[in-house]
Amino acid sequence: xxxxxxxxxxxxxxxxxxxxxxxxxxxxxxxxxxxxxxxxxxxxxxxxxxxxxxxxxxxxxxxxxxxxxxxxxxxxxxxxxxxxxxxxxxxxxxxxxxxxxxxxxxxxxxxxxxxxxxxxxxxxxxxxxxxxxxxxxxxxxxxxxxxxxxx
Amino acid sequence: xxxxxxxxxxxxxxxxxxxxxxxxxxxxxxxxxxxxxxxxxxxxxxxxxxxxxxxxxxxxxxxxxxxxxxxxxxxxxxxxxxxxxxxxxxxxxxxxxxxxxxxxxxxxxxxxxxxxxxxxxxxxxxxxxxxxxxxxxxxxxxxxxxxxxxxxxxxxxxxxxxxxxxxxxxxxxxxxxxxxxxxxxxxxxxxxxxxxxxxxxxxxxxxxxxxxxxxxxxxxxxxxxxxxxxxxxxxxxxxxxxxxxxxxxxxxxxxxxxxxxxxxxxxxxxxxxxxxxxxxxxxxxxxxxxxxxxxxxxxxxxxxxxxxxxxxxxxxxxxxxxxxxxxxxxxxxxxxxxxxxxxxxxxxxxxxxxxxxxxxxxxxxxxxxxxxxxxxxxxx
Numbered sequence: 001x002x003x004x005x006x007x008x009x010x011x012x013x014x015x016x017x018x019x020x021x022x023x024x025x026x027x028x029x030x031x032x033x034x035x036x037x038x039x040x041x042x043x044x045x046x047x048x049x050x051x052x053x054x055x056x057x058x059x060x061x062x063x064x065x066x067x068x069x070x071x072x073x074x075x076x077x078x079x080x081x082x083x084x085x086x087x088x089x090x091x092x093x094x095x096x097x098x099x100x101x102x103x104x105x106x107x108x109x110x111x112x113x114x115x116x117x118x119x120x121x122x123x124x125x126x127x128x129x130x131x132x133x134x135x136x137x138x139x140x141x142x143x144x145x146x147x148x149x150x151x
Numbered sequence: 152x153x154x155x156x157x158x159x160x161x162x163x164x165x166x167x168x169x170x171x172x173x174x175x176x177x178x179x180x181x182x183x184x185x186x187x188x189x190x191x192x193x194x195x196x197x198x199x200x201x202x203x204x205x206x207x208x209x210x211x212x213x214x215x216x217x218x219x220x221x222x223x224x225x226x227x228x229x230x231x232x233x234x235x236x237x238x239x240x241x242x243x244x245x246x247x248x249x250x251x252x253x254x255x256x257x258x259x260x261x262x263x264x265x266x267x268x269x270x271x272x273x274x275x276x277x278x279x280x281x282x283x284x285x286x287x288x289x290x291x292x293x294x295x296x297x298x299x300x301x302x303x304x305x306x307x308x309x310x311x312x313x314x315x316x317x318x319x320x321x322x323x324x325x326x327x328x329x330x331x332x333x334x335x336x337x338x339x340x341x342x343x344x345x346x347x348x349x350x351x352x353x354x355x356x357x358x359x360x361x362x363x364x365x366x367x368x369x370x371x372x373x374x375x376x377x378x379x380x381x382x383x384x385x386x387x388x389x390x391x392x393x394x395x396x397x398x399x400x401x402x403x404x405x406x407x408x409x410x411x412x413x414x415x416x417x418x419x420x421x422x423x424x425x426x427x428x429x430x431x432x433x434x435x436x437x438x439x440x441x442x443x444x445x446x447x448x449x450x451x452x453x454x455x456x457x458x459x460x461x462x463x464x465x466x467x468x469x470x471x472x473x474x475x476x477x478x479x480x481x482x483x484x485x486x487x488x489x490x491x492x493x494x495x496x497x498x499x500x501x502x503x504x505x506x507x508x509x510x511x512x513x514x515x516x517x518x519x520x521x522x523x524x525x526x527x528x529x530x531x
Contacts, residue, residue: 006284013278044394045279071300071399073292074345075284083284091285091344093293093393105393107283113345118300135282 005089005109005127005137009082012133018048021060026134029126032060033099042100065124066141067096070103074113088113094122094138110139152370152377153232153526154246154363155184156488161358162327162477165257169198170210172252172359176484177211180361185374186246193217193238193247193364195231197481207250217244224515225428226385226403228483229522233383235364245369252359253479259355276392288352288431290393290517292344295433297399299346301448306346308451309432310337313350313474315459316429320471322500327354328475351432353473353482360484362491367530376495378526381508382415384408385522393517400448402434402514403521404441411510412443415525419444423506424493425465426486428514429472438512439465442523461501469493469501483513487524494528 015023022045025032034046038055049056072092078084090108095101108116109125122138129135157179159172167175173196181187194215196204204220217238221230228251235247280286298304314334320326337350370377386406389395412418419442427438436450444465445453452458459467470476470489477485490509492498498506511524 006282010284011278011281013282045276045392071293071297073289073296073347074342075286075289076341076345077288077343079286079288079344080281080284086284089284091283091289091293093399103394105280105283105285118296137283 004129005107006086007082019046022046023133025060025062026136027132029134031063031065031096031124031136033063033096033102034058035061042102044102044104061099063096063098067094067122067138069093069108069116069118069120069122070095071118072108072116074116090116092116092122092138104136107137108139109137115140152365152367152379153487153491154365154370154373154377155180155182155186155375156362156491157183157360158325158485158488159252159359161325161479162354162356163256164254164357167254167357169252169254170207172254172357173207173250173361174211176252176359176361177248177250180248180250180363183375184363186363188212190246191215191248193235193244195219195235195247195249196251197222197227197231213248215244217247223385223387223520223522225430225481225483226513226515226520226522227481228487229383229511229513229524230385232362232364232380232487232524233385233522236380236383239364239366245365247364248361249364249484250359250361251481251484253481254357255480256355256357276390279392279394285393287517288344288347291431291433292347293393294399294437294518295346295431298433298436301400302451304436304451306338306348307334308455309351309436310334311455312429312432312435312459313337315454315457316468316472316474318460319469319501320475323471323476326471326476327356328471347431347433353430353478354475356477356479358477358479360488362484362487376528378491378494378528379531380524381417381527381531382411382413382525383523384410384414385520387520389517389519391517391519396518400437402437402441402518404438404512404514404523407521407523408442408512411523411525415527416531417508417525421508422465422510424469424490424503424509425467426469426490426509426511427467428483428486428512429468429474430478430514432474434514434518435459435467437518438514441521442510442512461503466503469498469503481515483522486511486513490524490526494526
């Protein structure tokens with residue numbers, strides 16, 4: 001259970017039959033990606049049809065929750081008015097480990113905005129938004145002993 | 152062919168409704184073409200809610216046998232003109248009026264505290280960005296950061312685009328921002344979404360424009376200088392989620408640009424002047440690469456040191472673009488109007504000498520749609 005980073009006024013998801021699995025896994029603190037069971041292509045956001053082979057058959061592949069920052073931005077103007085007092089905040093696109101190239105949009109938390117860098121290793125930090133909703137954000141992954149992080 | 156073009160007044164229209172802007176632009180474009188509303192049998196426009204074109208047609212008193220409302224964001228008007236060109240060629244319609252109008256700047260002041268994205272419902276896949284505080288500017292910023300990471304593009308190179316746009320705007324009496332700026336001014340302006348500074352972002356304006364598309368036969372009877380649509384194409388890579396963008400450094404221009412050029416039978420060396428969607432400085436850098444004026448990753452070098460200025464490698468956005476002249480929300484129509492004016496030698500202080508072939512390219516959504524028009528003075 002981790003701290004709230006964004007206020008209650010943020011928009012809430014309205015899941016449909018094809019996307020509810022992603023949100024249910026998240027509520028359980030499981031980071032998953034939708035995988036086509038016909039051709040094994042992974043996709044995000046979740047949807048009803050595989051964009052590669054058009055199969056409607058899919059499952060949810062559970063991921064380790066780690067990845068690397070593919071790109072980022074440090075938001076310094078409140079385009080979303082309810083986030084005015086959370087500025088500056090960091091939006092990242094994370095290339096998730098084990099997901100065959102899938103990149104999800106999230107936030108870097110528990111770090112100074114100036115710390116963010118492309119290729120930085122991150123790990124999921126769950127934020128409980130309510131009894132049925134948790135949201136994955138990411139923190140800097142601890143450096144394994146003997147391995148030097150790139151600056 | 153495009154037989155008439157016009158812009159409405161811009162950039163600040165506090166006493167006009169959105170429909171009135173369409174109407175003003177339409178009146179002027181028809182006058183420019185030497186036509187009246189009685190000559191119009193086709194109509195196209197697009198806006199932000201369904202049946203938008205029908206609403207504007209009603210306001211203009213039109214009952215067209217052809218209408219189009221294709222909305223692909225910033226590339227919409229290039230698509231609408233392409234469709235109109237095919238329609239008149241097919242004989243399905245004779246004269247298509249295409250209009251655009253927006254009073255988004257004036258409306259912002261009237262809707263205090265009700266800006267979009269502040270809470271409530273984010274429809275469909277928008278939630279995968281909205282819940283993490285990501286917005287359109289954030290997506291363009293992230294694409295910029297990736298381009299910097301992969302190719303070493305610098306803030307100063309991006310700034311060069313803004314400097315050139317401002318230089319062109321300085322001699323446009325209608326432009327929203329006309330005071331000359333330096334690279335240093337741009338990179339010292341406040342960051343809105345790092346690495347994009349305020350001056351890397353387009354202005355927010357009221358304004359509109361219109362053009363008239365008709366057959367070569369019909370255009371021959373008209374008083375002005377019509378312009379050929381030599382070739383056109385459009386493409387989409389994804390919708391709005393960055394997760395669905397196949398490659399953050401490649402836009403749909405990479406797909407539709409070469410097709411449009413091939414259809415027009417032109418090479419890059421043939422292009423005298425370009426009007427390229429400049430929602431942000433990065434949009435132009437990506438577009439010159441994807442249209443093939445330079446290799447992927449070399450856009451930064453291409454745009455710096457006056458590369459986009461009249462007299463430079465590729466004279467671009469001779470009215471000052473969205474970065475300085477106006478950006479009422481979807482400025483694709485302005486690209487078309489300015490391209491036609493350049494070909495007709497009406498470019499004024501920023502006229503490219505002997506311009507005979509122009510490219511207008513719109514980019515929409517989150518770098519998700521693109522549409523290219525190749526326009527020329529000479530018959531194909």
